[in-house]
Amino acid sequence: MHDTRSQPLLRLDKLSIAFDGKPVLRELTLEVRRGETLALVGESGSGKSVSALGTMNLLPDNAQVTGGRWLGDTDLTTLKKREWQALRGGRVGFVFQEPMTSLNPLHTVAKQIGETLRLHQGLSGRAARERTRQLLEQVKLPRPDELLDAWPHQLSGGQRQRVMIAMAIANDPELLIADEPTTALDVTVQQEILALLAELRDRHGMGMLFITHDLNLVRRHADRICVLYDGIEQETGPVGEVFAAPRSAYTRTLLDAEPAGRPAPVSSTQALLEARGVAVSFQRPKRLFARRPPAFEAVKPIDLHLAPGETLGIVGESGSGKTTLAMALLRLVESRGEIELDGERLDRLTGNALRKRRRRIQVVFQDPYGSLSPRMPVSDIISEGLRFHYPELADDEVKKRVQAAILEVGLPADCAARYPHEFSGGQRQRIAVARALILEPALVVLDEPTSALDRTVQKQLVELLRDLQARRGLSFLFISHDLAVVRAMAHRVLVLKDGELVEQGDCQTLLSAPTSDYTRALVNAAGLAAQS
Amino acid sequence: MAFAFTSKLSPIARRRIEVFRRNRRARVSLWIFLALFVVSLGAELIANDKPIVMHYDGEWYVPLLVDYPETEFGGFLPTRTDYHDPFIREQLEKDASTIWPLIPFSYQTLDMQMMRPSPSPPDSRHWLGTDDQGRDVLARVIYGFRLSVFFALVLTGSSLVMGVIIGGIQGYFGGKTDLIGQRLTEIWSGLPVLFLLIILASFVQPGFWWLLGIMLLFSWLGLVDVVRAEFLRARNLEYVRAAKAMGLPSRLIMWRHVLPNAMVATLTFIPFLFTGAITTLTALDFLGFGLPPGSPSLGELVAQGKNNLHAPWLGITAFVSLSLMLSLLVFIGEGLRDAFDPRHIQHASSATPLTRTQPNA
Numbered sequence: 001m002h003d004t005r006s007q008p009l010l011r012l013d014k015l016s017i018a019f020d021g022k023p024v025l026r027e028l029t030l031e032v033r034r035g036e037t038l039a040l041v042g043e044s045g046s047g048k049s050v051s052a053l054g055t056m057n058l059l060p061d062n063a064q065v066t067g068g069r070w071l072g073d074t075d076l077t078t079l080k081k082r083e084w085q086a087l088r089g090g091r092v093g094f095v096f097q098e099p100m101t102s103l104n105p106l107h108t109v110a111k112q113i114g115e116t117l118r119l120h121q122g123l124s125g126r127a128a129r130e131r132t133r134q135l136l137e138q139v140k141l142p143r144p145d146e147l148l149d150a151w152p153h154q155l156s157g158g159q160r161q162r163v164m165i166a167m168a169i170a171n172d173p174e175l176l177i178a179d180e181p182t183t184a185l186d187v188t189v190q191q192e193i194l195a196l197l198a199e200l201r202d203r204h205g206m207g208m209l210f211i212t213h214d215l216n217l218v219r220r221h222a223d224r225i226c227v228l229y230d231g232i233e234q235e236t237g238p239v240g241e242v243f244a245a246p247r248s249a250y251t252r253t254l255l256d257a258e259p260a261g262r263p264a265p266v267s268s269t270q271a272l273l274e275a276r277g278v279a280v281s282f283q284r285p286k287r288l289f290a291r292r293p294p295a296f297e298a299v300k301p302i303d304l305h306l307a308p309g310e311t312l313g314i315v316g317e318s319g320s321g322k323t324t325l326a327m328a329l330l331r332l333v334e335s336r337g338e339i340e341l342d343g344e345r346l347d348r349l350t351g352n353a354l355r356k357r358r359r360r361i362q363v364v365f366q367d368p369y370g371s372l373s374p375r376m377p378v379s380d381i382i383s384e385g386l387r388f389h390y391p392e393l394a395d396d397e398v399k400k401r402v403q404a405a406i407l408e409v410g411l412p413a414d415c416a417a418r419y420p421h422e423f424s425g426g427q428r429q430r431i432a433v434a435r436a437l438i439l440e441p442a443l444v445v446l447d448e449p450t451s452a453l454d455r456t457v458q459k460q461l462v463e464l465l466r467d468l469q470a471r472r473g474l475s476f477l478f479i480s481h482d483l484a485v486v487r488a489m490a491h492r493v494l495v496l497k498d499g500e501l502v503e504q505g506d507c508q509t510l511l512s513a514p515t516s517d518y519t520r521a522l523v524n525a526a527g528l529a530a531q532s
Numbered sequence: 533m534a535f536a537f538t539s540k541l542s543p544i545a546r547r548r549i550e551v552f553r554r555n556r557r558a559r560v561s562l563w564i565f566l567a568l569f570v571v572s573l574g575a576e577l578i579a580n581d582k583p584i585v586m587h588y589d590g591e592w593y594v595p596l597l598v599d600y601p602e603t604e605f606g607g608f609l610p611t612r613t614d615y616h617d618p619f620i621r622e623q624l625e626k627d628a629s630t631i632w633p634l635i636p637f638s639y640q641t642l643d644m645q646m647m648r649p650s651p652s653p654p655d656s657r658h659w660l661g662t663d664d665q666g667r668d669v670l671a672r673v674i675y676g677f678r679l680s681v682f683f684a685l686v687l688t689g690s691s692l693v694m695g696v697i698i699g700g701i702q703g704y705f706g707g708k709t710d711l712i713g714q715r716l717t718e719i720w721s722g723l724p725v726l727f728l729l730i731i732l733a734s735f736v737q738p739g740f741w742w743l744l745g746i747m748l749l750f751s752w753l754g755l756v757d758v759v760r761a762e763f764l765r766a767r768n769l770e771y772v773r774a775a776k777a778m779g780l781p782s783r784l785i786m787w788r789h790v791l792p793n794a795m796v797a798t799l800t801f802i803p804f805l806f807t808g809a810i811t812t813l814t815a816l817d818f819l820g821f822g823l824p825p826g827s828p829s830l831g832e833l834v835a836q837g838k839n840n841l842h843a844p845w846l847g848i849t850a851f852v853s854l855s856l857m858l859s860l861l862v863f864i865g866e867g868l869r870d871a872f873d874p875r876h877i878q879h880a881s882s883a884t885p886l887t888r889t890q891p892n893a
Contacts, residue, residue, distance in 0.1 A: 373771045388781075
C-alpha cells in the first residue's frame with residue numbers, strides 16, 4: 001500500500017456550499033490520501049458535516065455546491081444520478097453518528113448488510129450470507145453466526161455502530177467517511193470503535209475522513225487535521241505539528257478549551273446533604289398468571305455526604321444509574337433509604353411540606369433545548385419558582401431579582417423578554433442556571449450540564465459554575481461522563497457502574513491513581529492530558 | 533405575567549398564522565364562514581315578521597324589541613300585533629313610515645296571504661319558496677344556520693374542556709389513574725348514544741340544552757386519547773421535571789407547561805369535532821329525535837325535502853346550505869391542521885442563535 005500512499009484519494013478544490021444563497025462553507029481545499037485519516041474538526045455549525053455531505057451530493061436541493069471535487073481520477077462534479085448511486089456505498093462508505101436510528105428496526109442484520117452487497121456486487125443468497133458473516137467477524141462482533149439474524153434492538157449502541165461499519169466496508173470502499181461515529185457512545189466503547197476503524201483502514205488501504213468535535217480523539221486516532229470555523233478553513237497539517245504549534249488563533253482557543261483548573265478548596269466539614277442506603281428499584285411488569293419478576297435495581301444502596309460549598313462528581317457510563325441516583329436525592333423518583341438535608345429527613349416529607357423544601361435543592365438538566373419551556377419568555381421561565389414560593393413579592397421586586405439573576409450568569413441584560421429558541425445552547429444552559437439560582441438553593445444538581453455543548457462553551461460554563469460556587473457557597477452534585485470536566489469541577493468523585501458504587505474519594509487522587517479496574521479503564525479511555 | 537403565550541403572540545404562533553394565511557383555500561373559507569356567521573347572528577334584523585322601526589301617528593315604535601297591542605294601531609283586540617294582517621297593513625300604509633327587514637318573514641311565520649298552495653316554488657315574495665307549512669325557506673335556513681353553528685360551538689367548547697381535563701389527568705399522573713380512567717372511558721364509549729336519545733325523547737321534549745347535554749356526555753371521548761398521549765409524553769420532558777424540582781404543584785405544571793404543548797394536537801382535532809357536531813344535530817333532526825317541532829333546523833328541512841320530492845327547492849336548498857357549511861369547515865380544518873403540523877413549520881424555523889461564541893483571538 002505504501003507506494004500509493006502519497007497519491008490523493010479525495011481532493012477538494014475550493015469547495016463552497018451555500019443554502020439558499022447563505023454560505024455555510026467557503027473555499028475548502030483538502031486532500032485525503034490512501035491509508036491516512038484526515039480529521040475534520042470544528043464546533044457545531046462550523047460546516048464540517050455539510051462539507052462531507054456536499055462532496056457526496058447528499059444535500060437537499062436548496063444547497064448550491066461549487067468548486068472542484070475528485071475521488072481518485074473521477075471528477076465528482078460531472079457524475080449522473082446512477083453513477084452517484086454506484087459510488088455511494090461502493091467506492092465510498094459512510095458511518096453516521098446515531099447508531100440508534102441509522103439501522104432500520106424492521107430488518108435483521110444480515111438483511112441490511114446483504115442489501116448493499118446485492119446492490120453493488122450482485123451477491124445474494126448463500127454467498128451474501130457468507131460474506132456478511134465474514135464482515136461481522138472483521139468488525140469483531142461476538143457470535144457472528146447468531147448476530148446474523150439479530151434485530152437492531154437486540155444490539156447495544158457499540159454493536160450497532162459495528163454493524164454500521166460492516167455495512168460501510170462491505171464493498172471494499174476506497175474512502176470511508178465517518179461523521180462523528182462515536183459521539184453517542186460511552187468512552188470505553190469509543191476507543192474500541194476507533195481502534196477498529198484504524199485497523200480496517202490499514203488492512204484495506206482506505207482513506208478515512210473523520211469528522212469530529214473531540215480533539216482528544218483526533219490526537220490519538222488521526223494523521224492529519226483540518227480545523228474549520230464558521231465554514232472557513234483555519235489550518236491544516238499533521239496532527240503532531242498542529243497540536244504542538246497551532247498557527248491559527250482559533251485552533252489555539254480550541255486546544256485551550258480543555259476545562260482546566262480546580263475548584264476552590266472546601267473548609268467546612270459539616271454535612272449539608274447526607275444520604276444513607278439510598279436505593280432505587282423499578283418493578284418489572286407482571287404477566288397474567290406469572291410470578292412477578294424481581295425488580296430492576298437501578299441504584300443499589302449507596303451512602304454519600306456533601307458539605308456546603310463542596311462539589312461531588314458522579315461518574316459512570318450510560319446506564320450506570322447516575323441520573324437515577326440524582327433524581328432519587330431530588331425526590332423525583334421513589335427511593336428507599338434516608339436522605340437528610342440540613343439535618344431534616346427529606347425522605348419522610350410529602351405534599352406541601354416537600355414542595356416548600358424543594359427550593360433548597362435545584363437542578364440543571366443536560367439538554368439545553370428540552371429543559372426550557374418553548375412557549376414562555378425567559379423572564380417567566382426564570383421567575384416561575386420565585387412567584388410560586390414567594391407570592392408576597394411585588395412585580396417590581398420579581399423583575400429586579402430576575403434581572404440580577406440574568407446578570408449573574410453572564411447573559412445580556414435585555415434577554416428577559418425573549419424566547420428560548422433565540423438563544424444558543426450555552427446561553428440556554430445559563431438560563432437554566434439562572435432559573436435554579438433565583439430560589440437561592442443550598443444545593444444544585446447538575447445533570448450533565450456541559451455534555452451537549454461545544455468545548456469552548458463548556459469551559460465558559462465550568463468557569464461560571466465554579467465562580468458561583470465560590471461566591472455563594474453552593475454545593476454541587478455534578479453528574480458527568482466526561483472526566484476532564486469532572487476534574488475541573490469536583491472536589492470528590494463517586495464512580496458508579498450498573499447502579500453500584502465502585503469507588504469514592506478525593507477527585508485528584510482517584511483520577512491519578514484509581515484503585516479499581518473499572519475506574520482505570522475510564523481514566524485511560526478519557527485520555528486526560530496531564531494537568532500542569 | 534405568566535400567560536405570555538396568550539397575551540403576546542409567541543414566534544411559533546406567528547409562524548403558524550403565517551402558514552395558515554399562505555393557504556389560500558383555508559383563508560378564503562374562513563372569511564366566507566365568518567361572514568355568513570356574523571350575518572346569521574343578526575338574523576332578527578334580516579328575516580323577521582315585524583318592522584324594525586316605524587313612525588306612526590307622530591310617535592316612534594320599535595316592534596323588533598317591544599310587543600305592541602293591536603289597539604295601538606287602530607285594531608280591536610289588545611293582543612300582540614300581527615303586522616302581516618291585512619287590516620293592520622292598511623293602517624300602517626296610510627299614516628306610518630316603516631322600515632322592514634330584508635325578508636319580511638321569521639322562521640315560523642305562516643304566510644296567510646299566499647296565492648298558491650304550499651310548498652310554493654321560489655318567487656319574488658319567497659326567494660327560496662316556502663315549505664309544506666307555508667313558512668319562508670330562506671328565513672329558516674338563516675336561523676337554522678345560526679342554530680347549528682351555535683350548537684356546534686357550545687358542544688365543541690364544552691367537550692374540549694371535559695376532554696382536556698379528563699385526558700390531562702390520566703396522562704399526567706399515569707399509572708393506576710390512567711389504567712382505571714382508560715377502562716372507564718372504554719366502557720362509557722360503549723353506550724349507544726342514539727338509543728339514549730330515543731329513550732329520552734319518550735320522557736321529555738328534548739330541547740336545545742337537553743340535546744346538548746346528552747351529546748356532551750359522549751363527544752369528549754374522542755379528545756381524551758389525543759390529550760392523554762400528549763400529556764404522557766410531556767410529563768417526562770426536562771422542563772416539566774425542572775418545574776417539579778422547583779416545587780410547583782401539579783395543577784400549575786399541567787396548566788403552564790404541559791397544556792400549551794398538548795393544545796397543538798388538540799386544536800387540530802377541533803374543526804372535525806365541529807363538523808361532527810353539526811352533522812349529528814342534522815341527522816337527529818332528520819330522524820325526528822332532535823329539536824322540538826317548529827325550530828329552525830336544517831335537518832328538518834332535509835326531511836321535508838325527502839317528503840316533498842315534487843318541491844325540489846326544499847331538497848336543493850337543504851343540500852346546498854349543508855354542503856357549503858361543511859365544506860367550508862373542512863377546508864378551514866385542513867388549513868389549521870397544516871398550520872399546526874411541525875413538519876410544515878420546520879422550513880421556516882431554523883432557530884438562529886443570537887450571538888455565536890467568537891474565537892477570542
